[in-house]
Amino acid sequence: MPTDLWAWLSLAGLGLFHGLNPAMGWLFAVALGLQEQRLSAVLAALPPIVLGHTAAIALTALLIAFLGVALPTPILLSLAGALLLVFAAWRIWRRFRHPRTRFRATKYQLALWSFLMANAHGAGLMIAPFLIPLLHGPDAALEHSGHTAHAELFSRSVELALLAVLVHSVALYLTMITVAVIVYRELGLELLRRAWINVDLIWITVLGLTGALTLLLGLRGLI
């Protein structure tokens, strides 16, 4: 399953990419640790942040799983591609303000903030092009007919979607905890001044490129 493996790796890679972005949460965890001057505060902040992010990704993944049962791959890909392009264009056109929360956020506020942050950055949308081929891969695309088969296909889709979310989130969590602990214990925040590059610009570029590519793939399937 070379295609599948590639898709799974991409999902994990996106987890790494999202996890590295300081605005996605590791920096928040480090700040709370520094404020309370204990590593356990860093570690305690990460699960709610990862959960919030996971919820945002799961929302998109489940939506794709539902649509995936009804729509053929090329149409789904074209839709996802178009949506990604529209989102990227909107992010360029509209002035963007990050969601915010209080500094001493509770676990619930951290999770909510992370959920909004991931959505506002189109994190869920970004995994769509990798999820679609999985759902409609060689295993899932067997000819089915009848109501029972339809239900089976559906539950298989949901299962795969949730597995994809899990892979993404594990990669995200591992990245965040590694970066947060290293920065908290070893590097310090001086690196922010140099290393906090404008990730938003990269995200918009990535969103736009994946959008265009996905749309092309979808359209090719339609013709």
Added chain:
Amino acid sequence: MAVWRPDPTFYPSPRMAMKAPPEKLAYVVRLNPNNNGQPDAMCVVDVDPTSSTYSKIVGVTEMPYTGGELHHFGWNACSSMLCPNAPHPHIERRYLVVPDIRSSHITILDTKDNPTQPQVVKVIDPEELHERAYYSRPHTVHCGPDGIYISALGTPDGEGPGGIFILDHDTFEVLGRWEIDRGDQYLHYDFWWHLGYDTMITSEWGTPRMVEHGVLGEELLAGKYGHRIHLWDLHRRRRLQALEMGSEHQMVLELRPAHDPTKAYGFVNSVVSLKDLSSAIWLWYRHNGEWKIQKVIEIPAEPAEEDQLPDILKPFKAVPPLVTDIDLSVDDRFLYVSCWGTGELRQYDVSNPFEPKLTSVLQIGGIVRRAGHPAVSGPLNGGPQMVEVSRDGRRVYFTNSLYLPWDAQFYPDGIRGWMVKVDVNPEGGMQFDPNFFIDFGDQRAHQIRLQGGDASSDSYCYP
């Protein structure tokens, strides 16, 4: 518009900001007291000792309107942009936001393309402020993690309540009132925050009616000017608690919270005690989840002959210190105190904030003292007022005018405007820079901001 890395003047922590390179330019507002149709201006001062134009005004940008009075101002963005809960690290520190305390205009100056000749890029008319926030007489500016916060002394009709409004930090539009629930807060002056505790602090002076025609003696003696500070939930925009100093202590002005976000304390000055004309510095602090306040410094009035005093002070036969500005160094170690009445700049070691130690005193100007400066001959008037400390804590700059209607009461012969610089010993102690004295002539100078940030402009989310 979009930059690739955070603005180099943003520092995650005060500790890192202390290592910032020395400032090369200072921005100082120049106000025209002559009521002759000449506008106020932003002056740019060369503060680079290696430059041939050191201690000279190297640029002037006039305001595009007249009849106002410039007072305080601030940067559009600062180190708080790095806060993790509302990150905006790729906004540039380039605009000065300059409110007018009399006419209520707010002028936006761009310092990026030509730092010595700031360009006016926008003027917010008083009407926009009135309509969107129903506030007037804008005063203090602070760059918040999520927008530009500005305080206002009152409403367009000259009464209260005064409060805070928010300016969008991209479009400079007035977004509206900040307060959701203000309790019985009515008077306003300064504000700042403890970002690490989601807490806003505000202070009390008087409504526009109470300050624009000088000190109102009757209301002062009746204890009607401010004597409290207020603590607010910064995120929920609700007042949590008011701390009372007693109505004997009149006018509570400059708020200087610790820069270290893990520390929950700060200093504020009360200008005059009705009992003995003394000034005081107070410490607010958090103890077991509750905020408290206590007096930590008291500066007494100095006896004087009646004929040496302006009318307002003759009955008291004393010069009040009139502490009207204080500033805390970025490492939270030294507190600078301006005694505008007696003509002293004091430096206290506040390493233990509960027990400040006086480490140095410089004398210049003063209602009676009229002390001079090594760079000029003869007596000087006005006194230390707006004081600003460099990020590394090695240099202190100050000017000598308070506020036109009040200048006239305490220095009736007219203030000659000046700005001076003080060199600071890292372990305490200060001396005048004998090569730095800027004469503003018949114009006056008020707040100073340093290029790249200073001790009263930036706030931090990391210790």
